[in-house]
Amino acid sequence: MAPNPAPQLDELEKKVLAAVLERSLIGGAELTHRVDLDDPNQLIAVVRKLQAQDLIEVSGDVLNETRFPYAMIGIRPSAKEYLYSILKQQV
């Protein structure tokens, strides 16, 4: 079976993925701050896209803007090397 092609990520998605990778587990509020955003709405869309691509895992409410800061965003620890390789490919 051929390996899945690496997903194409835009700048913000890469920033989000790098921030989550760096911390292993990060809260929605901290993530918003780390990627220099004021409006969580912009981040919610990115987080949901990365979650749909199975690159990150999310616990808590990522649909509700007001509750997104309390969500926890993490990675599957065994996928850490794969995620680093994705970021590396897209530098």
Add this chain to the structure above:
Amino acid sequence: MELNVSPDLEAYYCYAIVMLVGALVAAGQIRQRIGELPGIWLIGRTWWLFALYVAIPFALFWLLDRTGAVSDTSFFAAVLVGFGYERIITGGSQPGGATLQAPTGMSQFWTPFTAYADRIAAVVRNQAARKRSRLAEQVISFVAADTARVALLEGLAKRFASNVQSLEDRLRAIDGTSETRGATAAAEARTRELYNRMLALPDAHLLMKDEGVITGMFYWRYVKGLNAIAKIAIVVLVIGVAALQAFLPSEQRVRESLADYYVWRISKTNSTSTDQFRARQELYALMHPKSDASAQTARAGSSSPQEVAAAATKSPPGITDYTTEKLVMLLRQPGLPMERVDLVLQILLENRDTVVGNPRMPQRLAEALRSINVDARTRVHESLKFLVEYCKDAPDPGLMAWPSAKGDATADLERKIRAWRDYWAKPCEARS
């Protein structure tokens, strides 16, 4: 790292080293998998994952010792397994260039284990999200209940906001909804907006405490989880005290455990010669306890053999008897190598000073004639004959001449055992 030149320590020290180093590595694994969010260690599953990570090097060290790959008294092996267990299991290169390999099939265990660790990490993440959400609701309702606190929070949020204008626009929009959603709900939404902005800052709650938005009591109880810590501490304390009450070992029990341990070390076929020597010394020390009643009486010197025998019979079975019994049982263990049979007999005969006036040792030793190994039986018989040399009365010449050759009928063997026991049941008067 060359394992052969390692210092040889007691096995329990080596296992303690493996656990200690394993705990350090486990803490690193937890940080790597779950991150360093505050409150992670207040979640039970985090401790469960930690315990699993500590148990793996411990089990691997035991398994490697069982298979003869390392000795469980090797300090270097303990450190190597503690730090490099993952590489040993997965077959990667190891610290110090040593080449240790886990038994075949062990590497297949690692992949499901990491998958399980991932699942635990996901559970911890869910619990962390729930705790965070719960804390947010507690902070918001606490702050929203007092307009002064809301004002302080607003001042703080504006001070740290990267875009004050955007924040003010949001607050105005929320205020505009007060007619439709009601003043209370609007005030709460306003507080939530401010709190969510603050939450992005590192040490947001500490800032809120310092500015008086939340009280010190609130900060320690809910943010720092002092409530949860206090609950855990009380449960641990109660369980600890109950366990101590129930299982606090007596001095006798501690000595018996030590005897069990050193007899195990003697029986362990792959133990090092240093370990065997150490076990022999320790067993000798255990079989000559200062508080042993019979030993004290024997040392007194003025007592007759009859008095010594009476004291020994009346005294409760001490650690000498316990250790003797364990060693004799070991002699009967099937498959025990002859060099270990010799070693056990050497230990028992080294303690022959307990024979005069105290026939318990040879009485028990006679039981070892039930060993299924004819060579072991011969050696035991020779030892019994040797012990007779210390007593004035000789046993029946037939018993002394009896060869425990192959083919002894069971009934005949039992007769001989009974004859030996009868002989040693009488006080042994020292030969002049």
